[in-house]
Amino acid sequence: MALPATGNSTMTLYTVSQIARRTGLTVRTLHHYEAKGLLNPAARSGAGYRLYGSYELLRLQHIVSLKMLGFSLKEILACLDVEAPSLAEALARQVDRLREVVVRQQELLRRLERIAQQAINGETIDSETLLNSIEASTIMEKYFTHEQLETIKQRGDTLGPERIKAVEQSWPHVIAGMQAALTLEKDPASEEVQLLARRWRTLVREFTGGNAEIQRSMNTMFREDAATMQAKTGIDPALMAYASKAISLLRD
Amino acid sequence: MALPATGNSTMTLYTVSQIARRTGLTVRTLHHYEAKGLLNPAARSGAGYRLYGSYELLRLQHIVSLKMLGFSLKEILACLDVEAPSLAEALARQVDRLREVVVRQQELLRRLERIAQQAINGETIDSETLLNSIEASTIMEKYFTHEQLETIKQRGDTLGPERIKAVEQSWPHVIAGMQAALTLEKDPASEEVQLLARRWRTLVREFTGGNAEIQRSMNTMFREDAATMQAKTGIDPALMAYASKAISLLRD
DNA sequence: CTGCGGCCTGACGTTGCGTGAGGGTCAAGC
DNA sequence: GCTTGACCCTCACGCAACGTCAGGCCGCAG
Incomplete structure (x- = not known):
C-alpha cells in the first residue's frame, strides 16, 4: 500500500480543481497543504499547473480523515511523513485532549x-x-x-x-x-x-x-x-x- | 453604577502592570484591548504612560468575565459599548452556540x-x-x-x-x-x-x-x-x- | 482573434494575543 | 550628576488554517 511518490508516469493525473472536487476541499487549501509540505503534486505541466496522481489522492484522503479527527496540520505531517511515530499513540493523545x-x-x-x-x-x-x-x-x-x-x-x-x-x-x-x-x-x-x-x-x-x-x-x-x-x-x-x-x- | 469615563481626577490611578496584576492579564493584553477599542486608559501620564481609574478596572473585569464565557472581543465590544443590545440575548445565543x-x-x-x-x-x-x-x-x-x-x-x-x-x-x-x-x-x-x-x-x-x-x-x-x-x-x-x-x- | 474558464504566484485579512526590537522614563543608590 | 534596574512606550512579526482578492499566463471554442 505504501507506494512511493515516484509512481510511473503512465498513471492518470488530475488537476487541482479535479482533486478539490473529489475531496471536497478548495484549491486554496491544496495550495496551502503544498506550502506546508503536506502534499506535493506528483508533477507540474509545462505551464506550471499542478498535477496529482492516485498516490497523492490517497494521501490527501488520509490528511482529510486525520483533520476531521481534530489533528493539526503539523501533527498530520508528523503522522504521515515519517513511518515511525505510531498513529495509534497520536490517536490516544487526541482522545485525551478532546476529553479534557x-x-x-x-x-x-x-x-x-x-x-x-x-x-x-x-x-x-x-x-x-x-x-x-x-x-x-x-x-x-x-x-x-x-x-x-x-x-x-x-x-x-x-x-x-x-x-x-x-x-x-x-x-x-x-x-x-x-x-x-x-x-x-x-x-x-x-x-x-x-x-x-x-x-x-x-x-x-x-x-x-x-x-x-x-x-x-x-x-x-x-x-x-x-x-x-x-x-x-x-x-x-x-x-x-x-x-x-x-x-x-x-x-x- | 454606570459611571461615565470622565471621572474626577482625584480618583486613584493605576499603571498597566498594576491593572494587569489585579486582573490576571498581561500588559500586552491591555495594549491589545486598547487597540481594539475595548478599554481605553482614563488618562496618560506626561511620559505617555497609560493610567487607568476604577471605572476602567470595573469595565475590564466585565470584559474578563464575558471572555471567560466564550465571547469574542468583538461581541464583548458590542455588549459593553452600546447600552442597547441586551446582554441577555447575547447570553442566550452563546448558550445555543456552545450547546452545538x-x-x-x-x-x-x-x-x-x-x-x-x-x-x-x-x-x-x-x-x-x-x-x-x-x-x-x-x-x-x-x-x-x-x-x-x-x-x-x-x-x-x-x-x-x-x-x-x-x-x-x-x-x-x-x-x-x-x-x-x-x-x-x-x-x-x-x-x-x-x-x-x-x-x-x-x-x-x-x-x-x-x-x-x-x-x-x-x-x-x-x-x-x-x-x-x-x-x-x-x-x-x-x-x-x-x-x-x-x-x-x-x-x- | 477574442472570450471565458482554469491556473499561477504573491500577499493581505482573520482571532487573540506572545515575543522581541529599539528606545524613553523613573526612583534609588553612589 | 551618573548609572542601574524596573517600567513604560511604539512598532511589527509570528502563529493556524485557510479566505479572498489582484494581476497575469494558458488553453480551447467560436
Missing part, C-alpha cells in the same frame, strides 16, 4: 445555562446587574462544588425572583448599619447590634438555606478573596468578624 | 474513542491499515446511526481481532472470484457462483450480525457512495447487483 476539552466545555455550558436562566427568570434586562451576577458566579465557581451550585440555583428557583431581589436590596442597609456599629465600636451584645445581627443571619440563611456546607464554602470565599468580596459586597474581614461575633451572641 | 459545539465535540469524541479502541484491540501498529479503518469509519458515520455503530462495535468486540482479521483477509478472494464470474458472464445459478455467493453471504453476515437495519444501511452506503466504496473494496454497483442476484438464488 469536552469536560471544560460542558462545565462552561452549565455555567452559561445557569446564568442565562437567571437572566430570564429575573427579567434582568439591566446589563450592569447581569454582569455583576456573572462575576459573582465566576468567583463562586472557585469556592462551591457543582452540587452546591446546583442546590443554590434550585433554592433560587423556589424562592422566586422577587424574593431574591428583596434580599439583595436589604443587604446594603444591614451592611451599612453593621459597619456603622463597628466604626462606633458598639458592643456586639448591645440590643441595637443584636437586632442587626438577627437580620444579618436571616439574610445569610436566605442564601445558604441553612446548609452548613454552603455556609462553610461561603466563609472560605470571603476569607480567601477578601479584596474582591469587599469590593462587591462592602464586607471586609473586620466587618465579617464583628458580624460573626454579634451573631454568636444571639440568644434563641 | 459540545454536541459536535461529543460525537467526535465517541468516534475517536471507537477508533482508538479498535487500534488497541487489533494491535494495529500498521498506520496504513489504521488509516483505512479511519476512513471506513468516516464513511460509515454518514450511513449508520449511532446505535448501529455501537452495535457494530460491540459485535467486533465479541468476535475478537483475529476473527475480524480473518474475515477481512477472506474478502478479497471472494470479491475477485465473483468479479471473475461476472466478467465471464457465468450463470449466477451455477454451482461455482452459488458457492461464492454462499461465502459472500457468510462474510456479510459476519459484519451485519444478521441485523436487517444494518444490512439496509450498508446497501445504501454502497449505492450512494459507489465510487468510494469501489475504490476501497473493489465492489462496484454491477458486481453488487450480480452478487445479490446470486445470493437470492441460494437454496436453503
